[in-house]
Amino acid sequence: MCPRKRVTLIQLDANQSRAEHITLHDGPIESVLDQDVGTLESPLRLYGRVWTGGAQPVIRYYEAQFLKGKDRVPICAVARLGFGQLRKRPESMPGTAILNAPRAGMYIVDEFR
Template sequence: MTSRRYTLVRCMGLLVLIPGCATTPGDVRLHADGMPMSEKCPEKALEVMRYLRLYVGESAWVQLDANQSRAEHITLHEGPIESVLDQDIGTLEAPLRLYGRVWTGGEQPVIRYYAAQFLSGGDRVPICAVARLGFGQLRKRPESKPGTAILDSPRAGVYIVDEFR
């Protein structure tokens, strides 16, 4: 393990021990169509992101579903999601896991990430990030059934945020 990664893992382990660090993904009020309303990023996640030098607007590529990586089309299901970061973002070195939640009620899914974890193990650390693709590229295919989103691409951009909108 590199010296940089060793230091990050030790520091992240200490931050995770701080009470109240865990977020409860999905405890979000929903619109009538089942899509999530705005949600503040928890203070502990903002603190961890400042420490890890994860700044709002930074982005990288992510495999949306760890179980369907590199597939031509993927189906996302409403609920928890585990993604894999393909590129470094801030001081987080790829590959690493991102954990979050998917909502599929609208024309395109909403994907919010609440935690990150190195593939080599260690504790999950709180973050706030979203998956996005421009030009409507994250739009669901018409044959998507309720509670699912069939997408043309297994990848998207992941963006660091300070609030979910």
């Protein structure tokens, strides 16, 4: 289920949605899509993985779940650096990424590179 390539803003971490600065850790992530994109209707939970080893974290999403209780469906999406949202703060420790923004752009892609 990969809708046409589109971008929308997402809440990066469902557990830190109201925070000014958020901390991501290597491993699983649960994000929130609160705007429709393609055939994905909001509100929607996105499930994926975070890697924090570089200058900015890499976030890939593999599954989505509609909040109306439907089953999880496979997706292929990434969070990307847009206006600096995914730039790590200098005080980020290994295995973490402290970010200035709780939101970032999410892109539906055909495959991961």
